[in-house]
Amino acid sequence: MRLLWGLLWAFGLFASSLQKPRLLLFSPSVVNLGVPLSVGVQLQDARQGEVVTGFVFLRNPSHNNDRCSPKKAFTLTSQQDFVHLSLQVPQSDAKSCGLFGLRRSPEVQLVAQSPWLRDVLAKETDTQGVNLLFASRRGHFFVQTDQPVYNPGQRVQYRVFALDQKMRPSKDSLLVTVENSRGLRVRKKEVRDPSSIFQDSFLIPDISEPGTWRISAQFSDSLEANSSTKFEVKKYVLPNFEVKITPRKPYILVTSNHLGEIQVDIEARYIYGKPVQGVAYVRFGLLDEDGTKNFLRGLETQLKLKDGKSHVSLSRVELEGALQKLRLSVPDLQGLRLYTSAAVIESPGGEIEEAELTSWHFVPSAFSLDLSNTKRHLVPGAPFLLQALVREASGPPAPDVPVKVSVTLSGSVPKVPEIVQNTDRMGQVNMAINIPWGTTRLQLLVSAGSLYPAVARLEVRAPPSGSSGFLSIERPDPRAPRVQETVTLNLRSVGLSRATFPYYYYMVLSRGEIVSVGRERRQELTSVSVFVDHHLAPAFYFVAFYYHKGQPVANSLRVDVEAGACEGKLELRLDGTKDYRNGDSAKLQLLTDSEALVALGAVDTALYAVGSRTHKPLDMAKVFEVMNSYNLGCGPGGGDSAPQVFRAVGLAFSDGDLWTPVRETLSCPKEEKARKKRSVDFQKAVSEKLGQFASPEAKRCCQDGLTRLPMVRSCEQRAARVLQPACREPFLSCCQFAESLRKKSRAESPGGLGRAMEVLQEEELLEEDMILVRSFFPENWLWRVLRVDRSETLTVWLPDSMTTWEIHGVSLSQSKGLCVATPARLRVFREFHLHVRLPASIRRFEQLELRPVLYNYLEENLTMSVHIAPVEGLCLAGGGGLAQQVHVPAGSARPVPFFVVPTAATAVSLKVVARGTTLVGDAVSKVLQIEKEGAIHQEELVYELNPLDHRARTLEIPGNSDPNMIPEGESSSFVRVTASNPLETLGSEGALSPGGIASHLRLPTGCGEQTMTLLAPTLAASRYLDRTEQWSKLPPETKDRAVDLIQKGYMRIQEYRKSDGSYAAWLSRESSTWLTAFVLKVLSLAQDQVGGSPEKLQETASWLLGMQQADGSFHDPCPVIHRDMQGGLVGSDETVALTAFVVIALQHGLNAFQDQSAEALKQRVKASILKADSYLGGKASAGLLGAHAAAITAYALTLTKAPQDLQDVAHNNLMVMAQEIGDNRYWGSVTTSQSNVVSPTLAPLSPTDPMPQAPALWIETTAYGLLHLLLREGKAELADQVANWLMHQASFHGGFRSTQDTVMAMDALSAYWIASHTTENKELNVTLSAMGRRGFKSHILQLDSRQVQGLEEELQFSLSSKISVKVGGNSKGTLKVLRTYHVLDMTNTTCQDLRIEVTVMGYVEYTRQANADYEEDYEYDEFLAGDDPGAPLRPVMPLQLFEGRRNRRRREAPKVAEEQEPRVQYTVCIWREGKMRLSGMAIADITLLSGFSALSADLEKLTSLSDRYVSHFETQGPHVLLYFDSVPTSRECVGFGAMQEVAVGLVQPASAVVYDYYSPERRCSVFYGAPEKSKLLSTLCSGDVCQCAEGKCPRQRRALERGLQDEDRYRMKFACYHPRVEYGFQVRVLREDSRAAFRLFETKIIQVLHFTKDAKAAADQTRNFLVRDSCRLHLEPGREYLIMGLDGITSDLKGDPQYLLDSKSWIEEMPSERLCRSTRQRAACAQLNDFIQEYSTLGCQV
Missing domain, CATH: 2.60.40.10 (Immunoglobulins)
Incomplete structure (x- = not known):
């Protein structure tokens, strides 16, 4: 009995302890920086009349419990037992309490402090708390771009809408970052915009790889990016029409004995909505889960479009036949997709567009089941709500589908009757299942659909039973509520025989906040009403609880809100039924419900056809998605215990005994879903071959070997070019395998359609399918923001594109927040x-x-x-205006x-212009760019102006008359005079000009090193102007331009960055030590301007340390340049120079090591520098370095403050090599050097002679010498002399020869100008005089350093004019002359050493030769016939025609489909003579023949395969630039195809040049022409068009042949009156020669009749006559002619005048003596002889 009483006493004591008062703490489980945190404090089971007071606050338990927020007081009583408070972690408190210093997941503690906890509850302390996760994110950001997809090189315009936690505009400072497709941050900008809409733009580098870019926004005081948007970068051009593939059913039902129908509709419509007439070519294939594509051969079909539509059906028999070839059966298709591709060629113009369908799944059921909204916990004795979502297999909700549920219960009633219910319009079904008391487990078998249903299983368990019962939350109406509706929820306690608690407590949570709290007195069925406003969209959690016997009992429920509209209102209204015409105006009405800023943008819907479907414009669905990201709840609600329930909805809870664990991450844990991966063995030859290789690298090499080149090479020749040995073997094996397959295919294939499809199969297998389409007119417009007060009507003028525009609008209101309007569509069309x-x-x-x-x-x-x-x-026909009907x-x-x-x-x-009989008509105006014949030639002269030297106060610049100059070609001498002021070099025409110095180098910028020219010179200029505070002397926009240039350069160089921090010259190459050091040096100096990450620079420095050798030197595994740095006595100094270069970079890179966490790496860098200094000092002490190595070594040792003895040795060695001429000092090749650099003239013969222009390497060497002297001695006489020489080496446009010399010269000069900056006024007075066309002219220039506009002047003179110059003032200056003209032939080049040869042949002739050499055919050899690319073709089948076009670039306007465009094959060969040595990289610049464009697919193959032939290519208008790592001593040839875009006749020769990139003066330039006997050389015009074209042509007089008598003295009238000639010769033609677009006739003078300028003309001398190739005049060698005309402006090589024969020339063949003896011609001959005698003796008597 005692034991029983003891147990009863103990139980009573325990029960009373459970009933003790408690303080409950509730808050969201995440506290965000600077955002109010809603906190609930509740007094539970308090005695009547009890009062509790205290404070709540936040603190950092890991940092001395420092308080992170202000304290908030609370007072609770037994009647008012719940309070709702708000706390906040300000930025200042977060720093002071150490939250930002936490390295692991930052936690903050919510604390309630009250004496009641200690005094009444007898706790050890007066505090009670719960841990929360701290996050620095806050607010909402929405980023909008003006397009979903961009071409490399395009400008991106974007907006950032900044809102606070309440979705209201925020004016806080923002940090906007841009990441490229490889995840590297390329742009960072901190901004503040009072409108809360920040707008900006940036340029995508033209070298960018295809991929997805990201723009992210965050508040500047937050650590986490809050929102971002993505856009696609790819090479594209806008389509003229769009092709859509729509399956009749969005899925294909397949089971072991059933195959659903396969029917697909093809539709093609122009972007402006009208149907396309043409032919569709449809192909099918299979796609596995990895996206591997395998074509189903034999299912290809071609169909005619009717009203833009066509239909394709596949039967089971047809599909099974195709599957048999792949050794597959129908059941194997489950889990795969049917790939469908359609290419449409429009009939009127022959344009081609393609589309593909990749989402057509083979499925075992027509539906899918989603039970994720069904709770995973049941309440015994209460209804259980099953919520299922049924979707069609393709994704959309499936309405009115029967759903059957089989229920199995644990306990006494194991099974209940099946429940069947149809889905509603949203594909949802809600079934209430009555659960008996005592049930612990519920098993559900759910099926959707009657035939081949989708099946899902779910097992639900009850929480552990307890004496406190369960809480059931029931929804009478389970549908999703809308905003402004009320949701009713019923609360019921289950399992309590006698409930003793008085109240249910509940909270509503949304977007990470406790929105509302309340309590309802317990009844038999307690109802709670929740009004749904905008703050609860798009979803909220309802959580309720009660306490029974000291134990919390809780349950929760997630309620999804049908949130289709925004809180405010924005409507865009247009007359949607109206068709607009291009150039029309449209009325756009903007409607809001409050004053708001409305941001607009219009985009061509064709971009959606080009880009990925994943990059969608901003809409309200995206807005709600971002808003919902703050919801902290996970799952549909419920849990095994109260803490689990609270934790699942995102609540933190503590009652003193129980508490929720701290949240680990912001996101919910993801369910792991088992994914069956299917892979199909297709047993195809190519797949098998690829399958032999395990590693991705080997597979890539094999893939490259399988790929065919656009030129003939054996597999062995190709494999020899593969650099990596591990790649060479698979490459060769696969190449030989593919070659044997092609030979076999050729032997088996009869040609025609079968052959075309074989080619198609191979191309698709190798994934070389590049589809490019046309581009024309703006892609977006209307990018503007305006203020609207409820209504605004905007008049917009439509662009000229005939398309459908989509106008987007986003409003931002102070009272209603952000709203995205439904886009308005506007079709621009002309019937x-x-x-x-x-x-x-x-x-x-x-x-x-x-x-x-x-x-x-x-x-x-x-x-x-x-x-x-x-x-x-x-x-034009009829002179223009002559119409065709x-x-x-x-x-x-x-x-x-x-x-x-x-x-x-x-x-x-x-x-x-096209006009009809009615009001119908249209007109299009475009600009046709017409170039001169021949090639442009430029030469520069530089004169030093020094008024302080009396000998140099006057000088003369001789005129120029190049014998190679084209007659009638424009020719000029541009003269620029500059004062010796750095602002000229850096200003509007220099490093800070719109394109920077890089734009003046006339060099491409394709590789990593060249990219730095966008950044380094501008950085040097900015540094100078910052240090000397002279920005105000330049135009106001110059500073912004400099920042923009630096940002562009930074973004561009990041495209070459590898994941380990190193950089490569080409994206596909191994990393280069030299280039990595170059980037480190420049970016270390540019950190402030570009906002680069110090950590990224530290990675770069760390990579460089790994390249250091044991002796302290650095090596380069993949050199960018191979300069001939020989000098001194021992040969190559390349290792020394590289080591010094890296040391300089590492020294500058120390700026990136400011963070204490990087101190260890910083010390490693310093140790590396010391080790390298020791190596350099040893080499310098040996005294055997050449000039370049000596200069860079001296600078490196001085910069790093190496031991003084090493600095002195290096300095003395360098100064011994200096060459001094007057006031100039420089470093070139020393006497003992083995350098092959040709030494220029050391000095002008007198102060008035032009300055000799040195090679690039001399300029770079001298720049290093100047930097060394400035560090060692400051601005002293030596530095003045070196800087003076450097300044006079700059080109006419401000740059130097190439990249490195320009970068280093600008770096050195800016340092010199900083050291020598003075405010002293400098004046330079220059007078230039010359004879012009209208007589003598004179220009007086007064240049003053105080007037920025007077720092430079540019004038233009005639090329042949001699210019006299007088100089005065107190300042030195520079006079630069740029002569520019077009030449007949390429002369004065180094083609003796460096060679280039370009040949063009008809593609058929090329393929014949290729077949003979390669013993195989190319894909087009069945398509074309005849050698002439313009010749008529034999009939071809449409699929063949399609294949012949599919890889070419689509054109802007159509062409007749029956015509095959001419295609030619280019072969470019380069080589050098064995004695000549180059600095390394060479560039071939080929100007294409008029009307042609290169095939990008061919050029890609030359650069992207393992057997790389060209490092890089660029296309710039009619130019193709090919980059070669080096030039071999034997001929190296590459080939590519070109397609004629527009028919051109009488095609003139074009130019090609190859040059040493680092020494551009070493070059070879040639002309090349079209294939002989080609239609390209034939005449296209007829009638009066030809007559007009020949209007300027000379015509041969045939007076004697026609028996004409000279009664009117027409010869004398021509000579003396009209046009009155300036020369008259009787000549004999010696020979005929072709010169560019001219024919040259060399003649011997028989007799001089008259001369004006040609005073030296005499018998037996030779004179040259030129006539255009387009003229029909032909002079026979050996025959004599009377020629009279006007003097020419050009001279031959001997300086004698040469003459252009045109319409003002008289050409008459002299008759033979035999002809003159005839009776008929005797009188005419006499008259001719009389004219010659009279004119030669008396001339014109007027």
Whole structure:
């Protein structure tokens, strides 16, 4: 009995302890920096009349319990037992309490402090707390770009909308960052915008790899990026029409004995909405989960489009037949996708567009089941709500689908009847299942659909039973509520025989906040109503609890809100039914419900066809997604215990005995789903071959070997070029394998369609499918922000594109927050319009065929009158304005041919006009760029102006008359005079000019080193102007331009960064020590301007340390340059120079080691520098270094403050090599050097002679010498002399020879100018005088250093004019002359040592040769016939025609589909003579023949495969630039195809040049022409167009042949009156020669009749006569002619004048003696002889 009483007493004591008062703490489990934290404090089970007071606050338990927020007081009583408070962690408190210093997951503690806890509850302390996760994120950001996809080189415009936690505008400072496709941060900008809408733009580097870029925004005082948007970067051009593939069913049902129907619709529509007429080519394949594509051969089909539509069906028999070839059966298809590709060629113009469908799944059921909204915990004795979402297999909700549920219960009633219910319109079904008391487990088998249903299983368990019962939350209406509706929830306690608690307590949570709290008195069924406002969208959690016997009992429920609209209102209204025309105005109405800023943007919907579907514009779904990211709850609600329930909804809870553990991350734990990965063995030859290699690298090498080149090479030759030995073996094996397959294919294939499909298969297997489409007109517009007060009507003018525009609008209101409008669509269309295509450029007197295409979408036939408006400089039919009548049937298109011959070298506006009998018509105006014949030639002269030297106060610049100059070509001498002021070099024409110095180098910028020219000189200029405070002397926008240039350079160089911090010259190459050091040096100096990450620079420095050798030197595993640095006595100094270069970079890189955490690495860098200094000092002490190595070594030792004895030795060695000429000092090649650099003239013969221009290496060496002297001696006489020499080596436009010399010279000069800066005024007075066309002219220039506009002047003179110069003042200056003109032939080059050869042949002739050499055919050999690329073709099948076009670049305007465009094959060969040595990289610049564009796919193969032939390529208008790592001593040839975009006749020769990149003066330039007997050389024009084109041509007089008598003395009238000639010769033709676009006739003078300028003309002398190639005049060698005309402006090599024969020339063949003896011609001959006698003796008697 005692034991029983003891147990009863103990139980009573325990029960009373459970009933003791408690203090409950609630808050969200995450506290965000600077955001109010809602806190709930509740007094539970308090005695009647009890009062509790205290404070709540936040503290850091890991930092001396420092308080992180102000204290908030609370008072609780037994009647008012719940309070809702707000705390906040300000930025200052977060720092002071040490939250930012926490290295692990930062935690903060919510604390309630009250004496009641100690005095009443007898706790040891007066505090009670719970730990929360601290996050620095806050607010909401929405980032919007003006396009979803961009081309490399395009400008991105973007906006950032900044809002606080309440979705209201925030004016706090923002940090915006941009990441490239490889995740590297390339731009960082801190901004503050009072409007809360920040707008900016940046340029994507043109070398960017395709991929996804990201723009992120965060508050400047937050550590975590809060929001971002992505956009795609890829090479594209806008499509003219879009192809859509739509399956009849979005899935294909497949089981062991069933295969669903396979039917697909193909639709093609122009972007402006009209259907396309043409042919569709459809192919099918299989895709596995990895995206591997395998074509189903035999299922290809071609269909005719009707009203832009067509339909394809596949039967089970057809599919099974194709599967058998892959050794597959129908059941194997489950889990795969049916790939469908459709290519459409439009009939009117032959343009091609493609589309593909990759989401057509083979599925075992038509539906999918989602039970994620169903709770995982049941309440015994209460209804259990099953919530299922049924989707179609393709994704959208499936309405009205029967859902059957089989229920199995644990306990006495194991099974209940099946429940069947159909889904609602949203595909949802909600079933209440009654659960008996005592049930502990519920098993559900759910199926959706009747035939081949989707099946899901779910097991739900009850929480552990307890004496406190369970809490059930029931929803009478389970549908998702809308905003402004009320949700009713019923609360019921289950399992309590006698409930003793008085109240249910509840909270509503949304977006990480406790929105509301409350309590309801317990009843039999307690109802709670929750009003749904915008703060609860898009979802909220309802959590309720009670305390029974001291134990909390809780449950929760997630309620999804149907949130379709924003809190405010924004509508964009247009007349959507109206079709607009290009150039029209449209009324755009903007409607809001409060004053707001409205940001607009219009985008061409064609971009959505180009870009990935994942990059969508900003919409309200994205807004709600971002808002919902603050929701802390996970799952549908419920839990095994009260703490689990609280934790699942994102609440932190503590009652003193129980508490929730601290949250680990912001995100919810992801469910691990088992994923069955299917891979299909297709047993195909190529797949098998690839499968032989395990590593991705080997597979890539094999893939490259399988790929065919655009030129003939054996597999052995190709493999020899593969650098990595591990790659060479798989490459060779796969190449030989592919070659044998092609031979076998050729032997088995009869050609025709089968052959075309074989090619198609191979191309797709190798994934070389590059689809490029046309581009024309703006891609977006209307990018603006305006203030709207409820209503605003905007008048917008529409661009010229015929397309559908989508106008987007986003409003930002102080009272309603952010709202994204439904986009308004606006179609711009003309029922009748025309399309015109022009070439990039054309040369004078080439013949162009224009083919405007007329589109008629009206319901009536049209007869149109089409003409080209007259324009000066073009020969047109009828002089222009002569119309062609064209019949265009309704709903069709017709091309109209016109022939045009340009006669003026200029940009002309070409206008095509089409008019009908009614008001129908259209006109298109485009600019045709007309170039001069030949190639442009430039030369520079530099004179030093020194008024302090009396000998140099006057000088003369001789005129120039190059015998190679083209007659009638414009030629000028540009003269620039500058004072000796650094602002000229750095200002509007120098490093801070719009394109920087890099834009003046006339060099490409494709590789990593060249990219630095965008950054380094501008950085040096900015440093000088910052240090000397002279920005105000330059235009106001110069500072912004400098920042922009530096940012562009930084973004561009990041494209070459590797993940380990190193850099490579090319994206696909191994890293280079030299380039990595170069980048480290420059970016270390640019940290403030570019906002770069110090950690990234530390990674770069760490990588460099790994390149150091045991002796202290550095080595380069993949050198960027291979300069000949020989000097001194021992040969190569390359290792010394590289080591010094890296040391300099590491020394500058120490700036990035400011953080204490990087101290260990910093010490390693310093130790590395000391070790390298020791190595350099030893080499310098040996005294055997060449000039370049000596200069960079001396600078490195001085910069790093090496031991003084080492510095002295290096300095003395360097100064011994210095060469001094007057006031100038420089370093070139020393006497004992083995350098091959040709030494220029050391000095001008007198102060008035031009300064000799030194090679690039001399300039770089001297720059290092100047930097060394400035560090060692400051601005002293030696530094003055060196700087003076450097300044006079700059080119006309401010740069130097190449990249490195320019970068180093600018670096050295800016340092010199900082050291020598003075405020003293300098004046330079210069007078220039010359004879002009209108007589003597004189210019007086007064340059004053105080007037920024007077620092420089530029003038233009005639090329042949002699210029006299007088100099005065007290300042030195520079006079630079730039002579520019076009030349007939490439002369004065180094083609004796460096060689280039370009040949062009018809593609068929090329493939014949390729077949003979390669013993295999190329993919196009079945398509073309004849050697002439313009020749008529034999008929081809449409699929063949498609294949012949699919890899070419799509054109802007269409062409007749039946015509195959001419394709030619380019072969470019380069080599050098064995004695000549280059600095390394060479660039071949090929100007394409007019009308042609290179095939990008061919050029990509030359650069991207393992057997790389070219390091890089660029296309710039008509130019193709090929980068070669080196030039071999034997011929190295590469090839690529080119397609003629526009028909051009009489194609003139084009130029090609190869040059040493680091010494551009070493070059070889040549002309090359079109294939012989090609249609490209034939005449296209006819009739009056030809007559107009020949209007300037000379015509041969045939008076004697026609028996004409000279009764009117027409010869004398021509000679003396009109046009009155300036020379008259009787000559004998010696020979004929071709010169560019001219023919040259060398003649011997028989008799001089008259001369003006040609005073030396005499019998037996030779004179040259030129005539254009486009003229029909032909002079026979050996025959004599009477030639009279006007003097020429050019001279031959001997300095004698040469003459252009044109319409003002008289050419008459002299008759033979035999002919003159005939009776018929005797009188005419006598008259001719009389004229010659009289004119030669008396001349003109007027």
